[in-house]
Amino acid sequence: MSGATVDLLRQRLSVLQPVSLTIRDDSHLHAGHAGARSGGGHYHVDIVAAVFAGKNTVARHRLIYDAAGDLMRGPIHALSICAEIPGAV
Incomplete structure (x- = not known):
């Protein structure tokens, strides 16, 4: 399921028009965790997009969570x- 989830998340985040996007499945690091037992995975996103310009960390994360939608x-x-603007990384 994790490959499919990564693909779906990549599709959803494309609305943010990222210059760079890396998604890593860290679920194996959380084996036995309550969320893992219920089927939810742990993922890490590195994203660089102009849409984050002028937004604080909370606003950037909110954009990502909104784009991810029901996957969350x-x-x-x-x-x-890790959400950055182009040129800041």
């Missing part, structure tokens, strides 16, 4: 995020 209530239990 099922296939994704936890999402670690």
